[in-house]
Structures are given as structure tokens and as C-alpha cells.
Amino acid sequence: MWKIRESEHYIFNYHENSYAEQDIAKIIEIQENCYEYICEVLNVKLNKKLNYFLCNSPVEVGELYGDNEPCNGFTRMPNKIYAVYNEDIKCIGYHEDAHMISYNTLSRPPQNFIREGLAMFFDKSWWGISNFAWIAYFLKKNKLPRLYDLIESSDFYKHSYIITYPLSGVFTDYIISIFGIETYKEFYKNLNEDFNYCFKKSFGMSLNQVELNFIKYLNNINISNDILKIIDIKLEREDFK
Template sequence: MKQYISEHYIFNYYSGSKAEEDILDIAKLQETCYKHICNVLNVELDFKIQYFLCDSPEEVGNRYGEKYGDYEPCNGFVEPPNKIYVVYNKDIKCVGFHEDAHLISYTINRPDCPAIREGLAMYFDRYWWGIQNLDWTIFYLKNGYNISIAELLNKEFFFSLDCTVTYPIMGAFTDWLISSYGIESYLSFYKKKDSISAIDEVYGMTIEEMDIAFMGYVSLFEINNTIRREILDLLSSIRK
């Protein structure tokens, strides 16, 4: 693979690929994301991130399988401490905040709870399929999806649901936590091993009380018919 080195990254890509064509734009995007993530989390890495721009989900899945034994095609993953693998082609461009937020935040801690890890990455992403995390969460709440944060913090339950549900809800929850109680409290929470007991320890609430408070916040908002139709169309397309 060819390489392009920027301030905080070593980008690896194939000759003649879409990634090679766009490498300067990719580097600029990731450097901007990097600086924002580090500013928010108050961290700075002492190494460059090895960033692998792959041609297909199958290639990324093979890379993942070589490390973890699961060869399911995927669009991106992090291999701590310093490697990111993503798909970049004319149709799929898995760049931006998400995987970088994982890798950078893992220098602080890697919570055992996947909902917390994905929630922080989605906090930085802000959007899922072009629609804001909060709008997805409003849609689910208003349409009878009775999914609690307490349930999502259970690893087995989290993985039993589609990421179309879990990721934006946890992104909206993380945004609410940080905007309501501040980044310092959130980082104290993020550093804890047991996320459920940490809610009581850091925020002085039970998980049930926090669930009620968050859902009460979400219930204050509505989504317009255009966004509602977009969500319904997206959900319909993935279920065909």
C-alpha cells in the first residue's frame, strides 16, 4: 500500500484507488476530526494513527477476522492502540469522527459496556444516515419503541438490537449527559468499569431515574413529517 503522512496520521491506501484520488481531502477531514475529539476529551496522543483505507467491506471484514476471528464484512473497526481500518470507495466513505473517536477515547478507557463506547462515538458523529441522533430517538419514543437506557447498558440486549436503533439513541443520550452535566462529569463516568454503578456514583441517580430524566427531555421535542418519512423510508429499505 502507498502512504500519505499528515500531522497525526499515516494513511495507507492502494495505488489507483478512490482513496488515493481523495487523499488530501481525507487527511484534512480526519485532522479536523482529530483536533475536535482531542479538544473535547482533553487528550493528546503521543503516536500517529495508522489509518488503512480499504476497497470493500469484505476486505475490512477479513482484516477484522485476522485479528478477532469474525470475518463478517463491515465498514470500519479500530485495532488498539493505533490502527483504524475503514472502507473508502466511490459508494462507501467510512471516514469522519466515528472510528477516530473510538481509538482516541480508548486512551482514556475502554468501557466494558458497548453502549457507552458507541454512544460516545455517535456523540461526535451527531448524525445517523444523515438524520440527527435526537430525531431518531424522538421517532422511536413517539412510535412505541419502549427501549430504556438501562436495557441498552446490558451488553446482550444491546447486541440483540439493530444498530439503527441502538447507535442513535446512545448518541443522543451521551449528548444529553454531556450538555446537562458537563464533560468533566462524563469523563469521570467514562473511566469507570461498571457503567450502571457509575451513574449513581458520578451523577447521584439510579439508572432508572436517569432513564426517566432523559426520556422526559426527549419527549419535549417533535419531528416534522419530512424527517419522519425519511426515517420510515430508511427503515423500510433495510428490511427488504
């Protein structure tokens, strides 16, 4: 049985005596702030409340998804978000809300790299470390895949999410900073299976051309050695190869 608490833009569902119930006022404040920022950046308005289910564990989220594979969060159209909130995992913030708001007001592009890129653009970080720090690290280690190799959704998941999620966010940040949010929105709205055609039509350059400039840009970003050491430690814990 779910308990329910509504706010201006959300319907929150949570279990009695859960960490979510304990922190519900804080959760509401965080998500309302995220919602406002996402809508302001994208210059969009959503005509429905987001229905948020705060679950006790990844196992519960997997059961609700339907494949029984534990996970921390997912969205279900038209307006449902399922996320873990417990003592150790607090899957709240920008990510899932950016998915749901963009899907309802812009489009849902077929490429995971683009969808996750916009969500990670709003997140700005992965495991508490800047997306840019992660990508600077992997660039230094010569572990960055070519962007072309991530466009097909089946290829996107052949690579570690530890690389693909921050990379998609950093590339989206770069595209928006160079071409502007309105041009990016038109690209996002009109994108179909013919990625290369849509990309060049929107930005006037091929993906390969933009990628060359993107790598030049990344090479000029300086990340503290202390942060790079922290990334080493986190990757060791994840047994990342």
C-alpha cells in the same frame, strides 16, 4: 501493497488507483479536523499517530478483522483504524477516531452502549439524519428499549443497531449537557462491570432516575414530519420491523 501518506496526526494507508488515493488530500483535511475537534472537546492529547487503513470494500475490512464478516470499519489497539472508502461507502469522519482517541487517553469501558455512545455523540447523525430525529421517531412509534436493557454488551446487540447507535449518542449528549464533560470523562475513565454503582457514584442519580428525565427531554423535541417520512422510507429499504 499499501501506499502511505502521512499528515500531522495520521499515517494513511491506501491502495494504488483507489478512490482513497484519488481523494487522499480531502480525507486528510477531514480527519485532521475531526481529530482536532475530538481532542478539544475531551481536552486530551494523543502521543502517537493514528494508523488509518482505507480499504476498498467491506469484504476487505472483514478479512483484515479476521472473521471474514463484511463490515465498514473497526479499530485495533493501540492505534489502527480500518475503514471502507469507495464510490458508495466513505467510512470516515468522527466515529472510529473518537473510539481510538478515547481508548488511548481515557479508557475503554466494558459496555458497548457507552463506547458507541461517545463515538455517536461526535458523529451527531446516522445515515445523514440527526440522532435526535431517529430517537424522536422511535419514541413516537413506541420502539425505544429501556436503557437498562442495553447496558450489558450481549443485550446491546439483541436490538437493532438502527436504534441502539443513535440512542447511545443522544443519551451521551444528554448526560454531557446536564453533568458536564469533565464529570462524564471521570465516569468514562472509572467505569467497570458494576455499571449501576459507577453511574450513581459519578452522577448522584440512578440510571432509572436519569432515564425518566431523559424521556421528558425527548418528548419536548419537535422533528419535522418531512424528516420522519424520510426515516420511514429508509427503514422500508432496510426491511426494518
